[in-house]
Amino acid sequence: MIExxxxxxxxxxxxxxxxxxxxxxxxxxxxxxxxQSFSREQMKNWVDRNLNHQNKYGYGLFSVILKFNQELIxxxxxxxxxxxxxxxxxxxxxxLSKYWNQGYATEAAKAVKDYAIEKLHIDLKxxxxxxxxxxxxxxxxxxxxxxxxxxxxxxxxxxYYLYAFSKEYFK
Numbered sequence: 001m002i003e004x005x006x007x008x009x010x011x012x013x014x015x016x017x018x019x020x021x022x023x024x025x026x027x028x029x030x031x032x033x034x035x036q037s038f039s040r041e042q043m044k045n046w047v048d049r050n051l052n053h054q055n056k057y058g059y060g061l062f063s064v065i066l067k068f069n070q071e072l073i074x075x076x077x078x079x080x081x082x083x084x085x086x087x088x089x090x091x092x093x094x095x096l097s098k099y100w101n102q103g104y105a106t107e108a109a110k111a112v113k114d115y116a117i118e119k120l121h122i123d124l125k126x127x128x129x130x131x132x133x134x135x136x137x138x139x140x141x142x143x144x145x146x147x148x149x150x151x152x153x154x155x156x157x158x159x160y161y162l163y164a165f166s167k168e169y170f171k
Contacts (some may be wrong), residue, residue, distance in 0.1 A: 002111045004107050005107070006068070007065065007067060007107055007111070008064075009062035009063070009077075010062060012047065013063070014047065016047065017040075017043055019063070019072035020043055020063075020072075020075065021040060021043045022096060023094050024037065024042075025038060028097035029094060029097055032132070050077075050079075056080075057080050058120075060079065061075040061077035061078075061092070062075065064093075073096050074094055074095030074099065074108070075093060076108035076111075076112050077093075078090065078091060078092075078122070078127075079092060083162060083170065086169070088126045088170075089122050091127060091129050092130075093108060093138075105141045109142075110144075113145050113146075125165060126169055128150075129142045129162075130160050130163075132158060134159070142163040143163075146165060147163040147165055148163065149163055150162045
């Protein structure tokens with residue numbers, strides 16, 4: 001568990017499904033991904049994939065809980081992945097749109113970055129984020145926690161930026 005001034009981040013659980021579904025049926029959230037709302041089955045598969053990741057690597061996405069009312073408002077965490085055949089650990093996050101522009105994503109992402117380095121001993125140079133090129137808010141979050149835009153690329157005709165703490169790692 002990670003605690004900040006306003007948030008509690010705990011490993012995601014299977015019974016977070018309904019709260020996560022609220023996020024992935026939020027029209028503003030899904031518009032930012034240019035996707036349709038998730039069905040319950042899609043959400044279950046997404047949660048299961050994260051739980052399997054947690055079991056395999058010992059970390060994954062945290063459920064983000066507001067301290068003052070115990071509401072689950074998002075997720076933020078780490079996913080072991082690859083970029084151009086290079087292993088890296090992605091910091092990712094999703095929040096209900098009514099909690100956007102209040103600093104929660106930045107607060108959670110900074111806490112997860114610190115946790116990755118201090119507790120999990122993940123090399124800062126290997127931490128990255130994949131952000132859609134039209135998602136200015138997520139780009140700002142990455143920049144606020146010290147990342148820089150490293151590379152522009154496309155996947156399935158969608159433009160993305162690779163953000164990271166070190167250009168050298170991804171050369």
